[in-house]
Amino acid sequence: MPLRQPDPSTQSPDASPGQGSVAGAAVAGSGAASAGGSVAGAPAIGSAGGSVAGAPAITGAGQVPRPGGREQFAADELAIVLSHFDIGIIESIVEYPRGSRKSPKLLIVSEQGKFLLKRRARGKDDVYKVAFSHAVQLYLASKQFPLPHLIGTKNDNNSMLQWRNLVYELFEYIPGQPYPQTLEATFDGGRVLSLYHKLLHDFRSEWQPSGGSYHMAQSVENGLQSLPGRLPPGEAQVAPVANFLLDSYRHAAQTASALGLDNWPNQIVHADWHPGNMLFRDNRVVAVIDYDAARLQPRIIDAANGALQFSIIGGDVEDVSTWPEYIDESRFKRFLRGYDEVMLLSEAEVRTIPWLMIEALIAEAVFPIAATGQFGRMDGFSFLQMVQRKVYWMQRSADRLVELAIS
Numbered sequence: 408m409p410l411r412q413p414d415p416s417t418q419s420p421d422a423s424p425g426q427g428s429v430a431g432a433a434v435a436g437s438g439a440a441s442a443g444g445s446v447a448g449a450p451a452i453g454s455a456g457g458s459v460a461g462a463p464a465i466t467g468a469g470q471v472p473r474p475g476g477r478e479q480f481a482a483d484e485l486a487i488v489l490s491h492f493d494i495g496i497i498e499s500i501v502e503y504p505r506g507s508r509k510s511p512k513l514l515i516v517s518e519q520g521k522f523l524l525k526r527r528a529r530g531k532d533d534v535y536k537v538a539f540s541h542a543v544q545l546y547l548a549s550k551q552f553p554l555p556h557l558i559g560t561k562n563d564n565n566s567m568l569q570w571r572n573l574v575y576e577l578f579e580y581i582p583g584q585p586y587p588q589t590l591e592a593t594f595d596g597g598r599v600l601s602l603y604h605k606l607l608h609d610f611r612s613e614w615q616p617s618g619g620s621y622h623m624a625q626s627v628e629n630g631l632q633s634l635p636g637r638l639p640p641g642e643a644q645v646a647p648v649a650n651f652l653l654d655s656y657r658h659a660a661q662t663a664s665a666l667g668l669d670n671w672p673n674q675i676v677h678a679d680w681h682p683g684n685m686l687f688r689d690n691r692v693v694a695v696i697d698y699d700a701a702r703l704q705p706r707i708i709d710a711a712n713g714a715l716q717f718s719i720i721g722g723d724v725e726d727v728s729t730w731p732e733y734i735d736e737s738r739f740k741r742f743l744r745g746y747d748e749v750m751l752l753s754e755a756e757v758r759t760i761p762w763l764m765i766e767a768l769i770a771e772a773v774f775p776i777a778a779t780g781q782f783g784r785m786d787g788f789s790f791l792q793m794v795q796r797k798v799y800w801m802q803r804s805a806d807r808l809v810e811l812a813i814s
Contacts, residue, residue, distance in 0.1 A: 477511065491561060498516045512525045522558060542613075553695060557578060587687060616702050631777075667755050676704045718742065743757075765798050
């Protein structure tokens with residue numbers, strides 16, 4: 408169903424939800440659906456999504472971070488927001504402590520099922536970008552793609568709610584497990600990505616999608632160049648690693664471009680395809696989440712990143728020096744076999760994969776380390792040294808990876 412033109416300028420800062428303009432889309436089938444949603448924001452490397460259990464009950468605290476830094480809903484805020492959804496009598500509400508700490512989430516059980524309520528974090532609440540993301544999700548839902556369905560507001564059946572310059576979403580809650588790291592689940596991760604690309608091949612929206620990716624991005628180069636002056640143990644030790652990664656990033660980007668990447672057609676890609684953005688049951692993907700990064704790029708941008716994320720091998724977060732340099736070749740091959748189950752990648756596309764994997768790995772590491780000196784809880788310099796070893800292995804193994812993908 409087509410989106411209405413949002414006009415956020417008519418939204419009063421103190422208006423109740425549903426009044427003024429609500430930027431979003433009309434949701435097919437108003438009211439609640441059966442099973443439920445999950446939440447975005449898990450880190451890619453070594454991550455996994457999953458259902459929540461044993462979360463603490465919601466309190467009446469205000470919209471401020473708690474000692475752990477995670478924001479939560481105020482009691483009056485929650486009452487007002489929920490009054491604009493028709494999900495029946497509510498039986499329980501618990502926090503869903505996943506994803507961004509700036510985006511509080513609640514798991515709600517009502518007589519009509521289980522739901523996930525999310526308040527978007529500041530900086531992730533541009534109504535036009537949210538409208539595009541919702542357009543993609545609603546279109547995929549209409550094609551029976553596995554994802555948590557958006558729940559429309561009860562008065563005007565819109566897919567998002569604005570109140571006091573905040574943006575809210577309500578999803579079905581879909582129970583599932585983290586990525587089980589089996590070959591069967593890996594195959595299905597590739598298959599569902601290919602299905603995503605097939606369904607969205609000719610998709611068009613009145614909302615403007617983003618462009619850009621991890622490929623040949625000046626921001627990645629800038630981040631790498633900034634590292635020697637920001638990280639302990641100092642420039643003398645950091646600079647050689649940062650320079651190696653910068654040279655490797657440039658070489659990989661130039662190689663992918665020389666193979667034809669820049670001339671291939673763009674379409675809507677997911678741009679964040681990793682196991683933490685999926686829920687599984689019985690080695691099958693039952694839900695794909697987090698569509699905020701969806702944008703126009705060649706499909707191989709997604710396929711190469713997915714092949715990396717499903718085959719990379721991590722280890723002890725306390726000692727990343729023990730992480731192996733190689734990837735899991737069986738999972739790498741099985742992911743791409745799953746992709747080919749729906750649509751075949753061309754040989755030219757396959758030949759770019761090792762180089763795009765190098766770009767993706769470097770890009771993923773550089774931004775948090777340049778900003779905070781760390782990658783999650785891991786020391787930034789140690790993590791970069793691990794990335795250096797993996798990049799060097801992929802450079803030396805590029806031909807073998809292509810052979811695995813084609814054979």
